[in-house]
Amino acid sequence: MKNNRLTIAAQAVKSNRQLMAGCIGVLALLVLMIAAPLISTEDPTIYGPDVLNGLGENGHILGTNHLGQDVYSMIIYGVRTSVKVAVISAMISGILGVLIGGAAGFLGGKVDVIISEIINVFMMLPTFFLILLIVALFGNSLTNVMIVIGITTWPGNAKLMRAQALSLRERVFVKSAEAMGETKRQILFKYIIPNGIFPVIANTTLGMANAILTEAGLSFLGLGDPSIISWGQMIYAGKQYITSAWWICAFSGIAIIIAVLIFYMLGDGLNKVMDPRYNKRRA
Amino acid sequence: MKEILRVEDLNVTYQTKSKSIYAVRNAAFTINQGDSMGVVGESGSGKSTLAMAVLRLHDEKYTEITGRAVFDEDRDLISMSQTDMDELRWKEISVVFQRAMNSLSPVHRIRQQVEDIYRIHEPKASREEIRERMISLLKLVNLPERVYDLYPHEMSGGMLQRTAIAISLLHNPKLIVFDEATTALDVVTQGQILKEIVEMEKTLNMTRIMITHDMSVVAESCNKIAVMYAGELLETGMVKDIFKKPCHPYTQGLIKSFPALKGGHHGKLTSIPGNLPDLSVSCKGCIFADRCDRAEKKCFEEKPSYKAMQNGRNVACHFAEEM
Amino acid sequence: MSEKPYVSVENISKWYPYKGDKLINHEKKFIKANDDINLSIQKGEILGVIGESGCGKSTLGKLLTRLETPTAGDCLINGVSTKELIKNDMKAFRRSVQIIFQNPFDTFTPRDTIEQILLRPLKNHNIGNSKEERRKLCIERLEEGGLVPGEDIMKRYPHELSGGQLQRISIIRAMLLDPEFIVADEPVSMLDVSVRAEIINMLLDLAKLHNTAVMFISHDIALTRYISDNIAVMYLGKVVEYGKADEVVNNPGHPYTKALISNCASIDPDDEREEISITGEPPTPLDPGPGCYFAPRCFMACEKCLKEYPDKKNLSDTHWITCMNAE
Numbered sequence: 038m039k040n041n042r043l044t045i046a047a048q049a050v051k052s053n054r055q056l057m058a059g060c061i062g063v064l065a066l067l068v069l070m071i072a073a074p075l076i077s078t079e080d081p082t083i084y085g086p087d088v089l090n091g092l093g094e095n096g097h098i099l100g101t102n103h104l105g106q107d108v109y110s111m112i113i114y115g116v117r118t119s120v121k122v123a124v125i126s127a128m129i130s131g132i133l134g135v136l137i138g139g140a141a142g143f144l145g146g147k148v149d150v151i152i153s154e155i156i157n158v159f160m161m162l163p164t165f166f167l168i169l170l171i172v173a174l175f176g177n178s179l180t181n182v183m184i185v186i187g188i189t190t191w192p193g194n195a196k197l198m199r200a201q202a203l204s205l206r207e208r209v210f211v212k213s214a215e216a217m218g219e220t221k222r223q224i225l226f227k228y229i230i231p232n233g234i235f236p237v238i239a240n241t242t243l244g245m246a247n248a249i250l251t252e253a254g255l256s257f258l259g260l261g262d263p264s265i266i267s268w269g270q271m272i273y274a275g276k277q278y279i280t281s282a283w284w285i286c287a288f289s290g291i292a293i294i295i296a297v298l299i300f301y302m303l304g305d306g307l308n309k310v311m312d313p314r315y316n317k318r319r320a
Numbered sequence: 321m322k323e324i325l326r327v328e329d330l331n332v333t334y335q336t337k338s339k340s341i342y343a344v345r346n347a348a349f350t351i352n353q354g355d356s357m358g359v360v361g362e363s364g365s366g367k368s369t370l371a372m373a374v375l376r377l378h379d380e381k382y383t384e385i386t387g388r389a390v391f392d393e394d395r396d397l398i399s400m401s402q403t404d405m406d407e408l409r410w411k412e413i414s415v416v417f418q419r420a421m422n423s424l425s426p427v428h429r430i431r432q433q434v435e436d437i438y439r440i441h442e443p444k445a446s447r448e449e450i451r452e453r454m455i456s457l458l459k460l461v462n463l464p465e466r467v468y469d470l471y472p473h474e475m476s477g478g479m480l481q482r483t484a485i486a487i488s489l490l491h492n493p494k495l496i497v498f499d500e501a502t503t504a505l506d507v508v509t510q511g512q513i514l515k516e517i518v519e520m521e522k523t524l525n526m527t528r529i530m531i532t533h534d535m536s537v538v539a540e541s542c543n544k545i546a547v548m549y550a551g552e553l554l555e556t557g558m559v560k561d562i563f564k565k566p567c568h569p570y571t572q573g574l575i576k577s578f579p580a581l582k583g584g585h586h587g588k589l590t591s592i593p594g595n596l597p598d599l600s601v602s603c604k605g606c607i608f609a610d611r612c613d614r615a616e617k618k619c620f621e622e623k624p625s626y627k628a629m630q631n632g633r634n635v636a637c638h639f640a641e642e643m
Numbered sequence: 644m645s646e647k648p649y650v651s652v653e654n655i656s657k658w659y660p661y662k663g664d665k666l667i668n669h670e671k672k673f674i675k676a677n678d679d680i681n682l683s684i685q686k687g688e689i690l691g692v693i694g695e696s697g698c699g700k701s702t703l704g705k706l707l708t709r710l711e712t713p714t715a716g717d718c719l720i721n722g723v724s725t726k727e728l729i730k731n732d733m734k735a736f737r738r739s740v741q742i743i744f745q746n747p748f749d750t751f752t753p754r755d756t757i758e759q760i761l762l763r764p765l766k767n768h769n770i771g772n773s774k775e776e777r778r779k780l781c782i783e784r785l786e787e788g789g790l791v792p793g794e795d796i797m798k799r800y801p802h803e804l805s806g807g808q809l810q811r812i813s814i815i816r817a818m819l820l821d822p823e824f825i826v827a828d829e830p831v832s833m834l835d836v837s838v839r840a841e842i843i844n845m846l847l848d849l850a851k852l853h854n855t856a857v858m859f860i861s862h863d864i865a866l867t868r869y870i871s872d873n874i875a876v877m878y879l880g881k882v883v884e885y886g887k888a889d890e891v892v893n894n895p896g897h898p899y900t901k902a903l904i905s906n907c908a909s910i911d912p913d914d915e916r917e918e919i920s921i922t923g924e925p926p927t928p929l930d931p932g933p934g935c936y937f938a939p940r941c942f943m944a945c946e947k948c949l950k951e952y953p954d955k956k957n958l959s960d961t962h963w964i965t966c967m968n969a970e
Contacts, residue, residue, distance in 0.1 A: 579868065
């Protein structure tokens with residue numbers, strides 16, 4: 038039966054071009070991540086003798102920066118940072134959102150009122166400012182950045198999951214599970230979450246694109262993790278040389294745009310395919 | 321008696337990307353003036369498809385309709401152009417759907433909607449004229465005059481369904497199709513509306529097709545019945561004959577699965593084992609053979625033709641006479 | 644009825660607070676979905692509950708299975724209060740009372756196979772010692788219920804099965820826990836006519852085999868008469884008539900029951916019935932009374948009917964109504 042699900046998934050991917058492009062893009066990013074040492078021409082952490090070389094100069098395909106690092110290799114290694122930030126922060130946000138929103142919608146009553154208010158408070162806070170504040174207070178390691186992005190973006194997912202749980206708990210199969218003597222925890226994890234998680238997955242994937250942008254934004258402001266190669270930091274460092282060495286900013290900027298687009302297409306494609314109005318067979 | 325609708329060899333095929341679904345096959349029946357014919361069948365039997373084909377309400381891009389449906393002795397509904405059909409609908413043939421309440425606009429009074437509908441066919445009609453006509457119809461379905469000035473949300477389901485029936489009668493159509501029009505109503509309301517319909521017919525000499533899954537609705541309100549299964553009409557004839565002595569094994573099975581309201585228990589309820597056949601495969605023998613308990617070799621190999629029996633009854637079974 | 648009832652419903656009520664026009668009207672209003680219901684069911688008996696939509700028959704089913712908490716009253720099974728039971732031992736209560744729902748297409752989660760669906764309650768209630776043993780039990784029960792081959796059915800997902808098959812699995816699952824009392828809430832109204840009978844017969848046979856008390860909720864009077872030993876007729880959250888199935892249908896006492904039966908479509912075209920029409924539409928159960936709830940629509944209503952709710956009146960040892968005018 039697993040086979041059956043796989044074919045359904047394959048059909049869904051085929052039916053939507055956006056999703057298809059997103060999937061291919063993510064596969065490409067994964068290949069870049071794993072095979073970075075093979076694809077890159079140099080170790081990007083080495084400060085070489087060639088400073089601010091232009092395109093193609095001394096064998097540097099995309100030139101070098103002010104410290105003599107190879108821009109091409111930096112961009113390849115930068116994939117690792119971006120994907121890591123995207124996946125981990127989106128996972129944190131997704132898991133928090135599903136658990137908190139699911140519990141609020143399913144349990145209802147006072148729990149729901151309190152959680153809904155917390156969600157509203159979080160949604161009203163200016164997220165980027167909050168992230169800045171926390172990074173400034175607790176230091177700017179990559180781990181901190183990921184956690185901070187995760188815990189500031191969960192309310193959107195929680196709202197979605199809560200709405201799903203609210204409608205699912207009136208469905209007959211939830212009532213019948215209750216009548217069969219299943220506990221509230223079992224119902225939440227076996228019925229509410231598996232049946233209501235799809236919009237959250239789609240939303241989380243869209244959130245990955247935002248996470249990449251947020252990380253790049255933080256780095257651009259100089260609040261990124263300095264011991265790591267990231268596209269945002271490349272722009273941050275390159276902006277002083279933008280007139281003399283435009284390639285540093287330009288190519289890392291393009292890399293950010295491409296990565297964001299890939300996750301956006303994946304998320305939006307998933308959103309469309311999982312929408313019951315789009316795909317009537319699953320109704 | 322004047323013929324209102326004669327359907328001959330009607331076929332409806334749905335085209336999907338990968339296959340064609342033969343939803344109605346070789347349907348044939350005749351309805352005379354003043355008749356009320358119940359088309360009964362289970363879900364997926366094609367009873368609604370049949371009615372929609374006669375009314376030409378299908379999306380013609382994906383549906384292929386062949387055969388003839390002669391209306392009022394001279395016009396063929398199937399080969400007619402859509403514009404001619406538009407002219408005919410409401411005026412000479414009207415339809416009442418299961419959830420007719422949803423077909424009324426919630427932000428307009430009944431009055432406004434009735435005026436709009438009436439003027440499609442009679443653009444010059446005056447307000448007073450329409451009002452008079454509608455109020456006389458509301459009386460027929462036992463509704464008070466004030467309904468004319470109400471909004472749909474101010475009425476109950478039964479009142480809305482009655483209003484929908486009254487609206488369908490605006491132009492005094494020659495034929496009315498009720499597509500599960502009483503299914504969603506309560507027992508008492510359904511019973512009353514059925515009685516009103518039967519009464520009304522006597523006064524207006526109306527002709528009616530009643531599509532339903534409920535045999536008892538047909539028994540209660542129709543004089544003719546057509547039993548449909550998997551896209552084919554298996555037995556057609558007078559209600560009195562067929563309920564007394566059903567000749568097709570499927571009709572017999574259906575009647576046996578309804579318990580009687582009064583009298584002694586007629587033994588254990590029985591059901592028809594098996595499932596509907598796949599409608600995308602054309603069937604060589606009798607369509608019902610694989611669920612029939614008296615099927616013989618012949619039934620699987622040769623399609624039974626309609627056997628005409630007394631009182632205009634037609635039965636598609638090799639063993640109709642032996643039943 | 645000298646023996647002690649097996650299931651006894653005592654003064655059960657469910658009132659929902661009404662939230663409309665609070666600004667204008669400060670008086671607290673209630674929607675009385677169920678109001679002071681008393682019924683009893685013997686072991687192995689099938690009680691039919693009939694009424695129109697909105698009369699509270701489904702609410703009653705949910706109250707008895709504690710999917711909703713009653714505002715007042717209790718239900719005793721074999722002398723044990725289920726109110727106490729659910730507080731002290733939720734699992735024991737769930738084992739003893741089961742419900743079968745109207746919509747078989749939505750009774751099972753679409754993400755799990757029938758195997759997962761059937762094994763979960765068995766594991767929860769510690770029936771069977773090993774997974775293998777539970778599996779064997781499920782397959783055996785499936786095949787007894789005519790779902791052959793059981794092995795194959797176990798691997799399917801709910802959307803791959805027909806409504807009739809799903810409803811049978813629903814009944815089988817309820818019976819797996821060996822309940823003492825089953826509520827069947829319109830179990831066949833969404834199924835095709837030709838498969839109804841087999842579902843009904845299966846339910847009847849299983850109930851007889853295990854000597855289970857069954858409450859059969861339906862709007863189909865003919866079907867309810869066929870199935871039930873006794874019938875209770877509900878109107879606006881109240882039971883207005885109760886008696887042996889044949890007595891109630893052939894000889895209805897309450898004017899509402901009379902109207903209901905006279906308007907019920909019958910399969911026999913020659914069937915002659917008393918013509919009774921009731922006026923108006925069923926009102927909402929928002930603060931009905933103080934008189935008889937049916938009085939505003941009743942063809943027999945008199946002055947007194949509008950003032951006080953009629954007492955129970957016995958027509959025979961096994962048949963009672965709440966109407967002061969009926970003889």
